[in-house]
Amino acid sequence: MMKLYHTELSGNCHKVRLMLSLLQIEHERVLIDLASGEHKSANFLEINPLGQVPVLMDGDTLIRDSQAILVYLTRKYEREDWLPLEAESMAKVMQWLSFAANEINTSLFIARLHFRFGMDFDWETAQQKGKQVLQIIDTHLQDRNWLECNSATIADIACYPYVGLAPEGKVALEPYPNILAWIDHIKQLPGYETMPGL
Incomplete structure (x- = not known):
């Protein structure tokens, strides 16, 4: 199952949550506490050296950056209605x-x-x-x-x-x-x- 590392108040994270919801993709959400600096912890920096959310993990595939994740989701599920190929x-x-x-x-x-x-x-x-x-x-x-x-x-x-x-x-x-x-x-x-x- 896909895993999304996110925080509630980030618009960039919301883009990904919204896309996952619109595409009805089952996934797990992992809340990262930015206020406590969890995104800069050693554990999280192993996931994303930039120390930023969102991050999407899909098996062995790891995608950071909200725009890149939108592209990944629409191409993985061949949703040309959301990202035309022409x-x-x-x-x-x-x-x-x-x-x-x-x-x-x-x-x-x-x-x-x-x-x-x-x-x-x-x-x-x-x-x-x-x-x-x-x-x-x-x-x-x-x-x-x-x-x-x-x-x-x-x-x-x-x-x-x-x-x-x-x-x-x-x-x-x-x-x-x-x-x-x-x-x-x-x-x-x-x-x-x-x-x-x-």
């Missing part, structure tokens, strides 16, 4: 995985770390960039319900948590009606699983 469609989905790991991670994620967890970051710059990120997404969603392919893909799952958690970084979502509608569409997916803050 070149242009796949590239468009992968663009959003990169967007999640870069633009969202260096803006909305950072602002949330400051206000939700009290970490010392340049939150004003993060908030400003976060609003630009949200405007890009909102404009893109102007004439569509999903980020790509006219259906839910891992692009949506990769971007969703930290966009949905933007208010925890003191970035309001009300100015972005297309994002609010998109969030509602995600919450209506069969097998949807939530997390604190969403």
Whole structure:
């Protein structure tokens, strides 16, 4: 059985939990206590030398990084509905995985770390960039319900948590009606699983 090392309040961990739930994949969850530093313990560093969650173990296969895990799950179970194999469609989905790991991670994620967890970051710059990120997404969603392919893909799952958690970084979502509608569409997916803050 697959084993997921995770923590409840991480948006990156939520991406994986949500994908596992949407795909109805049986798995075991191992909660890692970040507050006590368990992710930096010798035992956990043997699993992931980066000392980060999520980590997915599938037999002898170990995958770290939430975006990589999303790709692994959809390919392992041959779910082309979630990750199309046609070149242009796949590239468009992968663009959003990169967007999640870069633009969202260096803006909305950072602002949330400051206000939700009290970490010392340049939150004003993060908030400003976060609003630009949200405007890009909102404009893109102007004439569509999903980020790509006219259906839910891992692009949506990769971007969703930290966009949905933007208010925890003191970035309001009300100015972005297309994002609010998109969030509602995600919450209506069969097998949807939530997390604190969403």
